[in-house]
Amino acid sequence: MTGPTEAYERYRATEFRRLLAAARRSLERNGGEVKGSIGLANPTTAERNAIIGITGTYRSADVRRITIPLSALEQSVRNVTGMSLRDVLERIGPKLRFRADERTTLDQARQRILAEGEASPLHAEHAWYRRWLADLASDGTITALINKKDTRLFSQAVRVLEYLYSRPSDAPPIMLPALADATTGDTKALNPGRGSLPTLVLRALAMARGIPLEKGAEARRELWDTFDVIVDDLASRVLVLNLPATGQGLGHWLTDAARYGTPFHVTLHQLITLPIAVDLPTVYVCENPAVLRRAAGELGASSPPLICAEGRPSTAFHRLVRLIVEAGGTLRYHGDFDWPGIDMTNQLRARYRAEPWRMSTADYLSAVRVDSDHVQLSGKAQDTAWEPGLAEAMKRENRAVYEEAVADVLLADWKGPAGARTARNAALHLGR
Template sequence: MTGSAEAYERYRAPEFRRLLAAARRSLERNGGEIKGSIGLTNPTTAERNAIIGITGTYRSADVRRITVPLSALEQSVRNVTAMSLRDVLERIGPELRFRADERTALDQARQTIRAEGEASPLHAEHSWYRQWLAGLASDGTITGLINKKDTHFFSQAVRVLEHLYNQPSDAPPIMLPALADATTGDTKALNPGRGSLPTLVLRALAMARGIPLESGAEARRELWDAFDVIVDDLASRVLVLNLPAAGQGLGQWLTDAARYGTPFHVTLHQLITLPITVDLPTVYVCENPAVLRRAAGELGAGSPPLICAEGRPSTAFHRLARLIVEAGGTLRYHGDFDWPGIDMTNQLRARYQAEPWRMTAADYLGGVRADSDHAQLSGKRQDTCWEPELAEAMERENRAVYEEAVTDILLADWSYESQGRSSEA
């Protein structure tokens, strides 16, 4: 029976289970070398008899621990099966894992990935990228990718980020499937649930924006939108009021809506497929749709041109804003007096040279005095370069003034402006 398949099957018996488990641990710890001894504590009668058979040495029934030289077990196994102890252990399964070799291979794989990440031009140009790379290394993400044999997702993530940051500032928005195809060859690679790639990229983009990575489809869409990546060109839209435009289809619809003072939702799909030009000297921008709704209800066709960011500007918003500014128009922005609202003001100033409107320290303090029931400010303090006193007042008062609370003042200004236009006409 020596060397036959039936011979090594005997080592599957219960009396060998703990002994071979100890042998496996020793071999894995020592890189497969047969050295040292293994032992069993409180052996059963069957285990004691098996070890007596292996060593040829009698052990009394009251023995508490039996030690077996690994070389003796190796020789016994060879005598019975004509196979090495390692071969028998791997036949029984699973394959041996040599910890030291695995650690070395893992360290080398980590170094390879870090080197690949550091070779990207983004590493020298952007602190957020360096922070992203360091985070992946420190929190076990890179190790997880290696263990799952998913390191190609990291390479693809770097390519996606490079593609986004190598785009010229005036590049048109890109559809998510087109971005995925251009960087991975798979149009669905950046869809949720397609491995680790979408999360890796979105984690980096959130870091670049200085915001936490939130869960949920809406948060993902808004984050992609912030980088002019279109998840759904029908879902991305911007709310407008009294914004006449030139152009067939959409331009005609906007002009007709303005004639009646009717709010109009413009989708990104419409802006792409039905090009328009907007020739207006001034367009007001508000943050909250409730403000636009009141302007439509109380001023109607007399309201000045108005577009709404609806909390966070969408890709459709940015595309329309760019059209207005490129045609020589000026955006005048009003938003919430809280730190996210100030951050949005700064972003619109930097991107479109938008003018803060009714966003002074006096306006803020007037809002605080008008209503004592205000939420406390939260989030990171933002600078108000157009009027440093505003940030100082906000920090001192530590109260948020939301746009809806000062809508009466905004409408009064717009009404006065409307009367001025009427008298000129």
């Protein structure tokens, strides 16, 4: 005698495959209820014969579509196997998914998460937090966390944000592993590449600062740093020349280096652990270290104070220039005449009110005439609000001019009266 376990195996045969798939869809759509009809278009001979065997009704070979009540299939399956249609389908696999029930369960889980987020004190206190929560709900992030069974990450993100906003304003910076340990119990939980948690938190922090969340390790380190969270305080550094400062340790080293016109690399670790004050009316900023190297070699201690962005500004760079600007200093910036260089100029203008220096239309056209590299511009064109004609000239000429190609012009400025005055002003700080 064939038992139910063996009998249901017959429904794995090819002639039942499409019929059972249609039955599965019907049951899932109707919450497991056996009702309505199912059908097959263009049935094969084997499928037609199988349906004739189920219903006991002959179907002509020229019939293009066969429809049968789902209840007829249910009864036939019970007669053969002693099992319900649902049981057979789940034995064959996979388990049935009742969409309405799943939607209800998902909606309930979403409401629980949103209620948890709204219960945070940050919800009543900060509009950016409310926007963050609304965005997570509308863009599918919360649904994805539920489906992946990762809702704990949302709870941890809220704890991280609450921790950062509950710290006293005069609290010392905190290392990223220490923050992760205090809020999640895992020192590596906020490390880059550790799943969704770092991104959830950084999305909120970017909203709190009113800026887009940029890609790239340095941009994310800088965002952490604006909340006094240090990711890597030794790897991040900034190159300076003749930047005297006050303060124990680092302040003395910078002042001594300026006395001898010696370039000096400042690490983020030094800026954090050895606080300094920089009280200079004007500080020049260049993009390429070759320019700073020439200033050190040709001008030495008479060069005006100079900071080098070294391509993309580091977290240490931003922390240092904030000190300068917050003390009343003005940044004068020169970079490459290419679209990334113009973009950096715009960023420094927006963030620190930096003044473009030697970045005029005339400077660009003069450099194009003497530059022999003929490198074409690439990337997205940028506006030059401080001098709209510059962007138009760059589009017309379609030529990039890199900073090291105009270093003679920059050094001539520093050797002239303006540069001498700036150097003398900086020298006044050496004896402090």
